[in-house]
Amino acid sequence: MGPSPGYGEMNRMKNSYDVIVIGAGSVGVPTAMALAEKNVKTLVIDKNASPGQGENKHALGGVRANHSIPGKILISLRSLEIFSTWEQKTGENIDWLKGGYLFLAYRREEEDILKNLLPIQKKFGLNIDYLSPDEISEILPGIRKEELLGGTFSPDDGSASPLLAINSFYSKARAGGVEFHFGEQVKTVTTGEGKVTGVISDKNSYLSPIVIDAAGPYSRQLCSRLGADIPVFPELHEGGISEPVENFFGCLVVDLRPGPGSKNYYFYQNKPGQVMFSIAPDPPLIGTEKGATSSFLTQVCARMVTAVPRLKNIRIRRTWRGIYPMSPDGAPLIGWDREIEGLLHATGMCGQGFLLGPGTGELLARMVIGETKENDPIILKDFSPYREFESHEALR
Ligand SMILES: Cc1cc2nc3c(=O)[nH]c(=O)nc-3n(C[C@H](O)[C@H](O)[C@H](O)COP(=O)(O)OP(=O)(O)OC[C@H]3O[C@@H](n4cnc5c(N)ncnc54)[C@H](O)[C@@H]3O)c2cc1C
Structure with a gap:
């Protein structure tokens, strides 16, 4: 379920944003970068002290489009393009090989x-x-x-350093105007009349019509407080x-x-x-x-x-x-929540969140502003949080 009408209006108020991203990890940071490119006013909140301190820093750095599921191949091909051209485009080394x-x-x-x-x-x-x-x-x-x-x-396919990459994406997101709040834990996503209204953290409360759940292994816990069962x-x-x-x-x-x-x-x-x-x-x-x-x-x-x-x-x-x-079948869970308007899930990345991050970030940014690329429907069908989980990724 997409954003409610009036998107963009709330960001004029203090502590209010077009989008709040929960988690500055493999998914949250490139998503913030992609949102900045679309001029979306974005806040990212993470309980850790700096970007990538959740699971991103535990990744080995493998980057492949060699998968068995079409959606995963397609999104990873875009990630590969981003990783492999990053140094050439930005001058920043991410140890791409x-x-x-x-x-x-x-x-x-x-x-x-x-x-x-x-x-x-x-x-x-x-x-x-x-x-x-x-x-x-x-x-x-x-x-x-x-x-x-x-x-x-x-x-x-190839490899890159997860910490070099996330820090480079982070600098780009900040330069594009994204706000990051570290050392702050989101306690709950607030809702009214079935729509997202913002989040409450252990330090503050914020308004936004769209919240992206990029909380990785903690998504299920976070979303269960809203009655949403996200199987991660x-x-x-x-x-x-x-x-x-x-x-x-x-x-x-x-x-x-x-x-x-x-x-x-x-x-x-x-x-x-x-x-x-x-x-x-x-x-x-x-x-x-x-x-x-x-x-x-x-x-x-x-x-x-x-x-x-x-x-x-x-x-x-x-x-x-x-x-x-x-996730139950080895593929990510990406899509609008069907009960809570404005809640966008981007989680369940399994053992491939680092490589899926940049392609996923761009997809989420398109979803937020209502743009669609040719292959998005294939990707979103394969990654729907509401699929049957009958088939399995053969190359986990
Ligand atoms: C040994 C190992 C090897 C791996 N190798 C690879 C590899 O080669 N290639 C690859 O692509 N992937 C690899 N992975 C997998 C990869 O690390 C994960 O898939 C990826 O980091 C998940 O990204 P994420 O953004 O969903 O989660 P994270 O990167 O963990 O980000 C989630 C963030 O959300 C924050 N958060 C959660 N709840 C809250 C809250 N309530 N309030 C505030 N902040 C919150 C966390 O602090 C965290 O920073 C590997 C993992 C391991 C363990």
Whole structure:
């Protein structure tokens, strides 16, 4: 349900805005930047002390349009365009590296999944092909070829630094007139006659006909106070980073096979030369306790070193644990609330909120001002908070 009539009128009053964004994270900050570009008077509120201190800083920085759902491919292609041209356009380094994404197949099961996705991925504009083990070893030198059947490679995907990127987006949003209030927690979204009227925080109250829920793992909690059930669950994942070494591979590698206590794992070498890695626990761990575990390193390193033995020489610097804001089917929840006019959900980004952020921000800005681009209906259908959640993202 879109904004109420009279949009733009309330912003003449003190403490009143065209749009309030809850959350200065992977989604909230690029959204603020996109709103500023459309001259929308915007306030962003975050309980943390600076941008990206929620889950954005826990992301490894992988940026891909290599997905199985059309909406995700389309929105990510736009994000890729933004990340890959950012330095050229703004002069600001975000450690963008176009190294591609390599999904490996060691079993017929994964080979079939990857091959069957190619037609839909190509149809929606992804540059991708299936490679033989020999072709893969040219992209990933030192990979063991035993049991390797092949894999898909999407060369235009890449990586960037989540903290460099969000700070650069933040500066641009501020330069465009967006106000940011940090160290302030939104207690509730206020409504009247079924419409959003603003928010109340622990420090102040504000007026706005539109509130964007970009609260990530905390969206469900926030929206439940309004009677809206937004199915986002906090799923714990760990990440790690090595010392920097000379760059010897550029792609982000995903092995979809399950292992003991885990599903897929992935790793890549970032622009400064550090190897970054993560693994998906099986069964998934639901919760918000962010203490890193002692089992993570042994679990993920054993799998990485088996695949690429030369990785054993690299020393690990640090590990951490963060939260994926998970939806039931692995795709985001983006759309107007159907009960509360003016409440716009942009959450449930799962393990891809950093890469989805810039494309999502522009989509939300268009929704706020009532513009539509050709592919928006496809994206909004796939991401509807009210979909049936019957299918699943095959490349989570
Ligand atoms: C180990 C790991 C690796 C990952 N790797 C990648 C990757 O390679 N690529 C990728 O794209 N993604 C990756 N992700 C996922 C990514 O980090 C998340 O999907 C993304 O950060 C979610 O973005 P968000 O804006 O929804 O949430 P956040 O970035 O967490 O932002 C939400 C913000 O809302 C604020 N907030 C919440 N409630 C309130 C309130 N009531 N009042 C005020 N403020 C509030 C929070 O403080 C937070 O700053 C990874 C995650 C983990 C844990």
